[in-house]
Amino acid sequence: MFRQQIARQARLFSTTPIARKSPVETIKDAAKAVDRTISGAAVKGIEKGEEITEAVKQAAPETKGEAKGQANEALGQAKGKANELAGQAKGKTAELQGEANKKL
Incomplete structure (x- = not known):
């Protein structure tokens, strides 16, 4: 009789994982x-x-002097570029004016 109870309980126990979530x-x-x-x-x-x-x-920059130096350097580069572009503009103006004079 004791065996039958264990057998029935063993059948009810399942170790398979749940197939669906x-x-x-x-x-x-x-x-x-x-x-x-x-x-x-x-x-x-x-x-x-x-x-x-x-x-x-x-x-x-780590110091105030270094910051000023970098600012002055940037300002110098900007001025140089501005002068360069102004020179190119003057050259182009002179070139176009010369072409216009030739056509007249």
Whole structure:
């Protein structure tokens, strides 16, 4: 009699995994996937921000004198470029004026 009770209980016990997921489990899995994607993007954004911060720190002048020197250098380059463009414009004006005089 004791054996029959064990045999009946053994038949009721199942070790097979659930073949189908419930809707709640499906939603949880989808939420985990979305969370991983968002987390990955956030981490990439944070890393990119850190890289930019380091680049700015390296490019920024450390002292007031160094900042003035860089500003003066940039100003000199701008003036040089402006003079160069003005010379090209004068040359082009003279060239066009010469062509116009030839046609008259």
